[in-house]
Amino acid sequence: MPKPTIRYLAQLFHPHPRPPMPSSKREQAQTDRRLVSALTHACETAKTEMPGFCWLTHEVDYAAFPASLQVVWVFDTLADKNTALARGLVERMIGLTVEALDDAQVSLSNAAAHVHVDCEEQCLRENGGDWQQRIKRKYARRS
Template identity: 80%
Template sequence: MPGFCWLTHDVDYAAFPASLQVVWVFDTLADKHAALAGGLDERMIELTAAALEEAQVSVSSVSAHVHVDCEERCRLENGGDWQQRIKRKYARRG
């Protein structure tokens, strides 16, 4: 996946697994858009589903737990603070 950097997650263990959110991070907004335009979001969902299955974690809709973001937007909107960005943008609490 060109431009893909890393992935992370957020979870409220009191509401696990419903609160689990997985974030795939690309370098730039252009990289993110290219990946989505190329249908790689489906691949990211498939890979996430496989990892969750291997870990014996069941969620109702894997796609609802998968997000795509980029370093560029985090720097601009959150000063590069991923913890803050994830809590504000993706965290689901029980």
């Protein structure tokens, strides 16, 4: 009678697991399409609910995703922005952002830290209307 073979499944313990490798360009493009679609829906909803709200955008460094993801909500004037903040609409912006991220299958531990409110007026005054420059300098995170 043959001896039974005993097999063991061994797992090594790694006290500091390696961070996940950055996703492929194809996966990044798919994620970005999902983000754009979901954030576009959030933007259209906000336009009907928030006076003076114009548009939103996002910035991300996929080498540090999702921690680097930043969503910027843009109002027309400083007065519109301040009114929205005074009315507590930032909570609604965070809520819409969380819904959009869920729809895009993106998970963040503290979405509020990734949501920013800005306005066209300040960008024009401080950055000559160059939103790309403003967002990179003011909001982009690399970790």
